[in-house]
Structure formats: structure tokens, C-alpha cells
Amino acid sequence: MASNSGVISLVSGQASEVSTDVNTMASVYQITTPCTIWSNEFCDPLLMATRYFTLYGTYLAFAIGIPGNALTCIILIKMKPFNSSMIWLIVLTVVDLINLLMRFIVGRVVASVSGPFEDWSCRLFYITAETCSFSSNLLLVGLTCERFIATHFPLKMTQWCTVQRSILAVAICLTVCLGQSMYVSEVYRVNSLHECVLRDKYKNTWGVLYEDTFQTTVFKLLPIALLVLMNCLIARRLSATKAWQNKLSHGQSQSKSRQQRQIYQMLMASSICFILCIMPGIIYQYCHLLIERDDNGIRARLIMMNTFAVFEVYNSAANFVVYSIAAQKFRSEILHLLTCKGHTVRSKVKYLASETIKTIETSGDFCPSQGFS
Known part of the structure; x- marks a missing residue:
């Protein structure tokens, strides 16, 4: 079965294995004591620990990621300059939020209310999961590429990196990822055990060649290689120009420089998190075919x-955690948003401005034709 089956099993809470052979699967759960494959408790201690890790680990991810990404999106929209x-x-941030919401709603809520996967929820899950996951990878590379242009070609930054071009590039990334995920509607089905699996006739083509090889290389390994390369070059350039940036006296230039450093710190933190989270899965997807298909091999898989x-x-x-750790401005915006301090400051500014206008208007020296000069 394709490597993505692991995601299905952990989100749905259903046991899904790399083989559809029921006897082989049952032997995995009968390593220590006799028990049935569909028992709610694993017989093997390590498998039981894995089950609880996937169950409560994903719930913790939902608890952190769903409100965290929503708050991050609000803060990013409010941050200036845009x-x-x-x-x-x-x-x-929005793509990651949709990914988590889909995994929670389809994998947890729908599964608990209407039962195991049906064909529609199986295909919806896979299409959305692949589109969001791969889009997230490409968007991170695109953002890093923009930071690379800002540090190595600063005179071209305003010409090449505009809001309109960013919107176009983002739309292309989303379209590519959605288009390549549409094969799911044909090759994935729910089997008699209500598991979302590849159809048998596609396992060696779409499973091994496309998912384990092509998708892993193009949408996971290649983005990691580009991130490492560009971040090293960006860090080298920033280190070389740090002394020059410290000598900037123009307030606007200093503000722009600080904002670029904040964005780069957020980007670097996201890149490190991305590599640490994705790289182990890449190694597994390349090497899992080398694992023996005996009892211990399937258990390890x-x-x-x-x-x-x-x-x-x-x-x-x-996202929310790494941005909070890496960027001081982001932490300040969180504090202002949660304490309503930003709204209070704006209200005070408006009040002082209105009082100033009233004072000037009531003074004898005020002339409307001369304004406030």
C-alpha cells in the first residue's frame, strides 16, 4: 500500500496496514498474546504505545494548530506593511489550517458520527490532504525564494516581488498541487474492511512509482534541498551585510531592514521545523520496500x-509556535491582540486627535483657510 495510508490510519483512528492480507495483519497483533485484529487494545506493548501516540499526538496537534493557525492568520493580516x-x-497559514480542519472533521468527527470511511470521505480526505500538504511545501519554497531575491538582488525586489505576482505564483502552486492529486478519485477506494486503500491493480504503478518515488522526490525531497541551499545563501549574505545595515541612519531603511530580518527569522524557523518533520518520512518512503514482509517487518512498518x-x-x-519563538514583532502583535492593547492605543490616538482639533478650533488664532500650520 502507498505510504500515505499511515496518515489515513492515524487520523481516522482505524488500523490500516501495508498489506491487505488479513492473516498477515492479524499476526502482527498476535505477537504476545492471542487477540483479534479488530480489538480495541493492541497485544504488543510497543504497538499499543504507538496507537496512543498517534491518537493523543494528533489531538494535541489539532489543539495547537487549529486555533494557532487561525490566530496567526489574523495577526499576519494586521501586520504592517502588507x-x-x-x-x-x-x-x-490558511492551507495548513484547512489541512488540520479536514483531518479533524473528516477523520475524527465524521468517523465517530457516521462510522468508518465511505468512498466519498476516503477520496475527499486524500485529495485535500495531498493538496494542502504539498502546497504547504511549495509555498515555503516560494517564500524562501522571495527572501533570496530580497537579499541577493535588492534592486530588483520591488520589480520582481510584487503583491500581484505573489498572488499569481501562489495560485499556480495551488493549482499544480490540486491537479496532481485528482488521480485519487480513480485509484483509491474503501475496501470491505472500511479502510481507504489503493486498488490492487494500481499498487505497483500509482503506489510505488508515483506516490513513493515521484511525489516524495518532487514535493518533499526537492523542496528540502532548495530550502537548505537558499537558506545557507541567505544567511551568508545577511552576515556579510550586517555591518552595513547597522550603519543605516534613515528611519524608513532601518524599519524595512528590521522587517526583513523578522520575516527571515520566521522563515528559518518554519524551514527547520519542516525539515525535522518531513525528513524521517522521506527516508521511510524510500526504504520501506527493503523491510521484510514477515511479522516483525510489518510491525516495524x-x-x-x-x-x-x-x-x-x-x-x-x-506555524504559531515557531513564529512566536522566532519573531519578536509577531509576539508583540499576539500580546496586543489578546489584551486588546492595540485597540486601546488606537482609541487614545483618535481621542487625542479629536481633542487637539477641538482645542485649535476654539482658539482665537485658528484660521480654517490656513489649516493647522
């Missing part, structure tokens, strides 16, 4: 598949 980089960050799938869920949930 430039092309904000487009990438906002869409990245099940443990690694679900563990790495939890890491990928946290990749979508970590």
Missing part, C-alpha cells in the same frame, strides 16, 4: 508509518 511576503505567509505521519501533522500545526 507586502508580497505576507501573501505567501498568509496563504501558507506500522510503527514507523504512523509515527512519521504524526510528524507531518505537526508540520502543519507548528
Whole structure:
């Protein structure tokens, strides 16, 4: 079965394995004591620990990621100045939020209310999960590419990196990821055990060649390679120009420089989180065919598949945490939003402005034709 099956099993809470052979699957659960495959409790302690890790680990990711991404989106929209980089960050946050909401609603709520997967929920889950996950990877690369242009070609920044071009690039990324995910409607079905699996005739083509090889290389490994390369070049350039930036005396230039550093810190934190969460799954997807298909091999597959799938869920949930740690301005905006301090400050400014106007209007020296000069 394709590597994505691990995501299905952990989100739906259903046991899904790399083989549709019921006897082989049952043997995994009968390692220590006799029990049935569909028992709510695993017989093997390590499998039971994996089950609880995937169950409660994903609930923790939902608890952090859903409100965190929603709050992050609000803060990013309110941050000034609103430039092309904000487009990438906002869409990245929205995509991760949709990914988490879909996993929670379809995988947890619908599964608990209407029972196991049906064909429609199976295909909806996979199409949305693949589109959001791969879009998130490409959006992070696009944002890094924009930061690379800002540091290496600053004179071209205003010409190349505009809001309109960012919107167009984001739309292309989303369209590509959605288009390549449409194969799911044909190759995935719910089997007799209500598991969302690849149809048998597609396992060696769409499963091994496309999902394990093409998708892993193009949408996971290649983005990681580009992120590492561009971040190293950006860090080198920022280090070389730090002394020059410290000598800037113009207030607007200093403000712009600080904003670029804040964006880069947020970007670097997201990139590190992305690599740590995605890289173990990439290694597994390339190497899982080398694991023996005996009892211990299938047991190892099940443990690694679900563990790495939890890491990928946290990749979508970590935006709020890494931004809060990496960016001081982001932390300040959170504090202002939660304490309503920003609204209070704006109200005071408006009040002082209105009182100033009233004072000037009532003074004898005020002349409307001369304004406030």
C-alpha cells in the first residue's frame, strides 16, 4: 500500500496496514498474546504505545494548530506593511489550517458520527490532504525564494516581488498541487474492511512509482534541498551585510531592514521545523520496500508509518509556535491582540486627535483657510 495510508490510519483512528492480507495483519497483533485484529487494545506493548501516540499526538496537534493557525492568520493580516511576503505567509497559514480542519472533521468527527470511511470521505480526505500538504511545501519554497531575491538582488525586489505576482505564483502552486492529486478519485477506494486503500491493480504503478518515488522526490525531497541551499545563501549574505545595515541612519531603511530580518527569522524557523518533520518520512518512503514482509517487518512498518505521519501533522500545526519563538514583532502583535492593547492605543490616538482639533478650533488664532500650520 502507498505510504500515505499511515496518515489515513492515524487520523481516522482505524488500523490500516501495508498489506491487505488479513492473516498477515492479524499476526502482527498476535505477537504476545492471542487477540483479534479488530480489538480495541493492541497485544504488543510497543504497538499499543504507538496507537496512543498517534491518537493523543494528533489531538494535541489539532489543539495547537487549529486555533494557532487561525490566530496567526489574523495577526499576519494586521501586520504592517502588507507586502508580497505576507501573501505567501498568509496563504501558507490558511492551507495548513484547512489541512488540520479536514483531518479533524473528516477523520475524527465524521468517523465517530457516521462510522468508518465511505468512498466519498476516503477520496475527499486524500485529495485535500495531498493538496494542502504539498502546497504547504511549495509555498515555503516560494517564500524562501522571495527572501533570496530580497537579499541577493535588492534592486530588483520591488520589480520582481510584487503583491500581484505573489498572488499569481501562489495560485499556480495551488493549482499544480490540486491537479496532481485528482488521480485519487480513480485509484483509491474503501475496501470491505472500511479502510481507504489503493486498488490492487494500481499498487505497483500509482503506489510505488508515483506516490513513493515521484511525489516524495518532487514535493518533499526537492523542496528540502532548495530550502537548505537558499537558506545557507541567505544567511551568508545577511552576515556579510550586517555591518552595513547597522550603519543605516534613515528611519524608513532601518524599519524595512528590521522587517526583513523578522520575516527571515520566521522563515528559518518554519524551514527547520519542516525539515525535522518531513525528513524521517522521506527516508521511510524510500526504504520501506527493503523491510521484510514477515511479522516483525510489518510491525516495524506500522510503527514507523504512523509515527512519521504524526510528524507531518505537526508540520502543519507548528506555524504559531515557531513564529512566536522566532519573531519578536509577531509576539508583540499576539500580546496586543489578546489584551486588546492595540485597540486601546488606537482609541487614545483618535481621542487625542479629536481633542487637539477641538482645542485649535476654539482658539482665537485658528484660521480654517490656513489649516493647522
